[in-house]
Amino acid sequence: MAKSRNLSEFSEYPVKKLEKFSNTTRLVIYLGIILIIVVPIIYFNFLPKSNSVTKAKKRYSQLIKKLSIVKTKASLPGQKQKELKQLFDLASEVTPNKNHLPSLLKSISFAGKHAGLEFLLFEPQTEIVNKFYNEIPVFMSLRGNYHNMGIFFNNLYNQPGIVTIKEIKMIHQHTGNKLITSCTVAIYRFFENPEP
Numbered sequence: 001m002a003k004s005r006n007l008s009e010f011s012e013y014p015v016k017k018l019e020k021f022s023n024t025t026r027l028v029i030y031l032g033i034i035l036i037i038v039v040p041i042i043y044f045n046f047l048p049k050s051n052s053v054t055k056a057k058k059r060y061s062q063l064i065k066k067l068s069i070v071k072t073k074a075s076l077p078g079q080k081q082k083e084l085k086q087l088f089d090l091a092s093e094v095t096p097n098k099n100h101l102p103s104l105l106k107s108i109s110f111a112g113k114h115a116g117l118e119f120l121l122f123e124p125q126t127e128i129v130n131k132f133y134n135e136i137p138v139f140m141s142l143r144g145n146y147h148n149m150g151i152f153f154n155n156l157y158n159q160p161g162i163v164t165i166k167e168i169k170m171i172h173q174h175t176g177n178k179l180i181t182s183c184t185v186a187i188y189r190f191f192e193n194p195e196p
Contacts, residue, residue, distance in 0.1 A: 101136065104161060104187060108138070111155035117144035120180070136187040137166075145177050146170075162188040 021029070105124065112119055121141035128135040142152070149170070156163050168183045 101187070101189070104159070105138065107159060108156065108163075108185060111159070112140075112142055112152050115144070115152035115155060116148045117142045117152055121182075125184075133188050133190045136189060138185045138187065139182070140185060141180065141182045143173075143178055143180050146179055149179060149181055156185060164188075 109119065109122060119140065120143055121139065123139045125137040125139060128137065142149070144152075153165060156165060164186045166184045166186055168181065171180045172178075173180060
């Protein structure tokens, strides 16, 4: 029993010592003891976790930004493809397809006759295949005055589709004010499945 009495005296000893101090001093001592216990717990347990949470939040926001950039870039090919399809559709509307080519050639011939020109030669050439379009050259030789040639070229310019006039040669005939004009009219046609 002596041992248990000594233990109880020992456990009461610090409390009896604290009773001698004033209430304010005791309060400061209790707060100091609590701080000595709580500060290391906070410092070693909560602060490292708080730092890792802050780092995780920062990493999360960086990943969200990267994800939005990737989503934007991923949507661009689809947008570009739509834009290219719209441009191709527009070009297809402006340029003739194989079915419309004979009527376009007839309208070119009609434009020359309507301008008062005489066709000496009207010869479609072999189609020239390019990457995204074909060029159909038509060699023609015409007779008429200079003013009528201008009307004819203007009529070609106003044709539906893309038509260019190349290699224009005008020779003055010695009789009258007539010119013999030779030129190549190029008609452009897009096609849907270009060869690689």
